[in-house]
Amino acid sequence: MRTRLSALAAGLLALFAAVFVLAPPAQAASGLYVSGGKLMDANGNPFVMRGVSHAHVWYPQQTGAFADIASLGANTVRVVLGSGDRWTKNSPSDVANVVSMCKANRLICVLEVHDTTGYGEDSAAVSLDRAVDYWIGLKSVLAGQEPYVIINIGNEPYGNQNYGNWTSDTANAIKRLRSNGFNHTLMVDGPNWGQDWSFTMRDNAASVFNADPNRNTVFSIHMYGVYDTAAEITDYLGRFRSAGLPIVVGEFGWNHSDGNPDEDTIMSYSQANGIGYLGWSWSGNGGGVEYLDMVTNFNKNQLTSWGDRIFNGANGIRQTAKLATVYTGTPPTSTPPTSTPPTTTPPTTAPPTTAPPSTPPAGSGCTAAYTLINQWPGGFQGELKVTAGNSAISGWTVTWTWSGGQQITNSWNATLSASGSTVTARNVSYNGSVGAGASTTFGFTANGTGAGAAQSVRCTAS
CATH class of the missing domain: 2.60.40.290 (Immunoglobulin-like)
Structure with a gap:
């Protein structure tokens, strides 16, 4: 979620055909991995993200949010972290605790660095290369967590200006992480404050995917005011599907200051086509977008209209989320939170x-x-x-x-x-x-x- 939205130039939503050429996987991942354009869990079962973002960097004391998010049915939580360049640095011990809370509540943990938000337009933002520095500093606590952790390299890494280097910078960030021994599934956000109205990510996704020696990168589109019609949503997501490239709606809301996104189509199309989605955000929004809070004051018993929609509505989280089978193939190691829905694909040795x-x-x-x-x-x-x-x-x-x-x-x-x-x-x-x-x-x-x-x-x- 960006802290401010620039006006988006009209007419830049013209649809251009993209040609994608995929190379075969170069190396099997040790945890979550991409196969045939879909995300698979470490047991080889399809995994579709259904979850929300939690602003941990600004509310580190709200550790109960992990259990609360799980109790409402989510199978994934996207955790906002700071690299110390713009927001308070989340230390290795803190990140290790975040991962442990995700695992205790049987959530896949998407970790993202927020300090890159709007780079090229917002002078306070830092580059993807700086984000990679931060991830390398976390290697000791993330190694071995590949079945449970996805690394979202940098949130909305370019604004609406100077985004021409998105393709090379993203590919270089991926290669640098791989050369430093990271075998996790990586997630990359588009430019233009994540909304990719310039189609830079869409039209260069194949080359970025093939730059990953592991072929284990997922693309994340943020859908706010740019995606206010069903046609825009289905065309964008459909092009990734047709190209066999993994796509997830990494952020979206039910309203926004730059327009009203069509959340019903986002959720229905995602459900019909096995595409993950992560809503923004659990609680604690400010700056005029408080309506994006899903619960009031971090209280899971006080769902807002947006929270009720994404958790309980048609194609919502409760109805569609299935746990990663790494949490359900054997008895859970911790007591599951009350009301957590551990719906899962059954093990092949024990058919339903x-x-x-x-x-x-x-x-x-x-x-x-x-x-x-x-x-x-x-x-x-x-x-x-x-x-x-x-x-x-x-x-x-x-x-x-x-x-x-x-x-x-x-x-x-x-x-x-x-x-x-x-x-x-x-x-x-x-x-x-x-x-x-x-x-x-x-x-x-x-x-x-x-x-x-x-x-x-x-x-x-x-």
Whole structure:
């Protein structure tokens, strides 16, 4: 997020065809990696970022934000850091603690240096080369964290002036990090305060990607006022998809001083095409953009309109986020935060087991089916899919009985209660309305054995 937005010249949004030539991967990454234009986690499963930015450099005392962001369903947090050139330097010990908090809350950690914001136009900003100096100083705490950490080299590294060197500077920053032993997935922001209205990043992405010896670079576009129509959004993202290049919406909002971005299209197109998105930002905005706070005063129980939209709305984080399987292939090493949704692709050795859908009584209007998503010694993760019948429903209740003394330890997307061996799950505020023939899901973790755990599953519409 830039601290000030310059007026964007009209007419610079003309669409130019880009030709991309991709070289094959030169070296396998040791953690997260790019394959076929998509980001994969360290277990080789596709990983789609669904998360938000947190301004850690300005609010270092707000360490509870990591658990709070996870509890609302995010699988990724983008952490704002300072290199000491413009904002207070986050020390190696502080960054190590940030990474540990991400891991404890089963979040992929995107670390970014903010001091580069608007370089070439803002005299206080520093170059990508200075950002690389900072990353090299963190090597000792980032080595070995490749499955959990993405390095966003520098935030919005050029403003709307003097951005002609973006391509060479970005390629050189990547090569310098690789020559210093960094094997992490790297993320690079476009110029023009991240919005790339000049299409400099778009039209030179292939050469930058091929400059990476590891072929493990993801491109990040920031979508604010430049992207206020569906056509602009789908064209920009679609060109990366067609070229087989990895793209993520690294920042976006629901409003902005330079125009009103079309967040609905950003989120729906991203979801339909497996593109990650990271909203700006959790809390603490100032300078006239306080409306971009997702929660008030860092309180997760005080969602703003923007926060409710990105977490609970259509194609929002709760509905679409899936954890990286590095956190779910084995039992978590720490207790998951309350309501964190550990939805994941199941391990190939333990395919999902789905019970037949419940047969609804006459007039009940919905069915429910139980799926075993994952299991480990002493515990498992389950999911229930609620499907409306021939008519839309405005609420639902699902009941089942345990097959052998299982006990819920965590749940998400439903309110659960238990009486003896009977469990009752009711919809929450954002997923009670289900269209005719449409579905919604909720999940849980529990102690015990997962196969066939939910018996006599019934769904009743209200």
